[in-house]
Amino acid sequence: MSKIDRRQYMTAGGAAVIGGLIGYFGHSTINSDSNFSLSTTSDDTIKIGATLPLSGAYSPVAGSFENLYLTWAEMINERGGIYIKEQGKRLPVEFIIYDDQSDHATAIRLYTKLIENDNVDVLIGPYSSTLTIPIVPIVTDAQVPLIATTAAAPPIFNQGSEWVFAGIDLLSAWPKHYFDMVAAKGEAKTIAFVVGNEPYGQGLLVGGSKLAHETGLEIVLQETVSPGTKDFTPSIIKLKALEPDIIFVGLLAPDASTFVSQAHQQGLNPREYHVTQLIKPFIESVGSDVANNITGEWYWTPDLPYSGYYGKTFFIELMERADLDNNDHPWAAVHFYALEILGAALEDAGSLEKPAIQQSLKNLNMLTISGNVHFSDSDVFKGVGSLTPFPVQLQNGEIRVIWPNDVSDSEYIYPGYNYYIQLDVSDSLG
């Protein structure tokens, strides 16, 4: 047996250790326990706690909402803060934001820390249903109000919690306006669903199937796939044989773009693709020619007529100051609802006592930038908001609201999917 050379061990071990460290920090460049707060550290502040995916899988989609929160706090403080009647004055707001690394175990730890160590007055929920679901028992036990953001899966609201509220309706109600529109148009007869086997996709499948059935559409396929699926050939072959008029794609944007581009390459030719995450990364990945006339769902566009709690111009200025573009970050509006709801509930409660804030939230009925919001209080679901997205369509590179008629800014084009476009190979070669 030869002696293992020290230098060789150093080479091998060093590469592994350095690789491990850089690999780790490459994925999580920010320590999850470092907080980002707009510092106004006196006792007379309203402390708001939140986590965001500043690293990890969700960071490209929601990491930059840190700027949204901090800039909102800055703008509110420029106005003197939020008026709290019990104290007879406006109090400045302080945001404490941690990086949950897109990981639910980290989110659980950090929300516990926000409650127990930071003693926040109110919480804003994390990004996604997956991270919000395990937070519900924690805030419920601690009796701290939590306003959820981009999280609308039923398990968040059927745990009987009296402390969790969300601006948006259940995922199952998401496509409500869309199916109203399809029914009004009355041309589509069949539909197929391709969804993820995670809370987002399953919520859409349950709600979408029910709404499709009520609309009179025949459901020819309900295909469930894992997030990160790299080859959709089996699903595409099924769909080619079934020839549905509409393919409802309830996948996260990266998977949706893989599916649509592979389906296009393999000659799948529906009359319409409905992609729930019709967002810029999807459009860029698929290509704007192929994505043209694909329908989707957005919560807010500048053309919507609602002024909201702070005024529409406040939100537009906030987005500008936070360096966020609505086309790049269409979920920003949903996170802003939470801030609108928070501001309204605190002013209405007139107190920083948590039961008072909770009661105010329960009774709230207010106008947001996307319409009126109030919360359900049924035996099955508690705290569900009433906002649903508006059907949109990518028309010549522009996102257009196409339904309902009173808010739409463009006609719904059906059949819209343009399979027969002939792309020049030299164009593809760039």
Next chain:
Amino acid sequence: MIYNQLIVAIELVLGGILLGGIYSLAALGFSINYSVAKIMNLSHGEFLILGGLFTYILVRIFNLNLLISIIMVSFASFIFGYLFYIFLINPIQKNIFSENRIILVTLGSALLLSGIASTILSRNFGLPFYLTPLQIGSITISSTRLLLFLIVIILISLLEIFLSRSNFGIIVRAVAIDKTSSQLSGINIKYVSAITFGIGSAFAALGGSLLLLVTNMSSAEGLHLTVLVILLVVLGGLGKISKILVSAITIGLIQTISGYILSPSWSFTVSLAILIFLLTFRSKGIIQT
């Protein structure tokens, strides 16, 4: 009804074969390093990802031509692979137990390269390439996948010719068979192995770049890809590089058909179950030549 089922069956078989072509592209670089240079590069998946990532950056950010970008990235990967061998593999390949240390080094490098890739671009990326699908009666197949399949057949043929006909190819094979005798014959083992590893790395980058034309990638998927190519190599057994195409088509067919019958979510699980079965009962692979 029967006609429609026949069409579906034909499309499934064709889809599986073409998927096999794509998998071959992913595995070709690994196969060169493993079958010829006898190096199990566990960072192969990251070589694929980085190849795809840099091609994506050149095309989307620097607006370079796709073909030129792929050639540039493959050449850069050749140099990177050459230096990787000289500075990381060669120093530890001289002793016994070197295989364990190579695994440690390449695994550490995988984490390092994955970290670099996610720092450069943390979101998914892809360059879908659209060609008008090929229509034969009621059967439609992807021309893009057909093109990739033809490319992989050409690449494998060229590699086989290079290894069996060219002087350098014969030297590479001699080194793979018996390093000591080759050294006694005056062959510079370090140089030949470094060049071979460089070629394997260039093929990995080429594979990664071409994968972008049919699917999305992300910096976190390197290990997944490495597992997939190990599966292909184990299935094919050691020996000729061309075996990789046969094993890749086998896996492509299994995944496509199981994905159709069960769900695409089960495809990879079914493949892994086959890998475990093979490792248990047929460690030399199922493809005999």
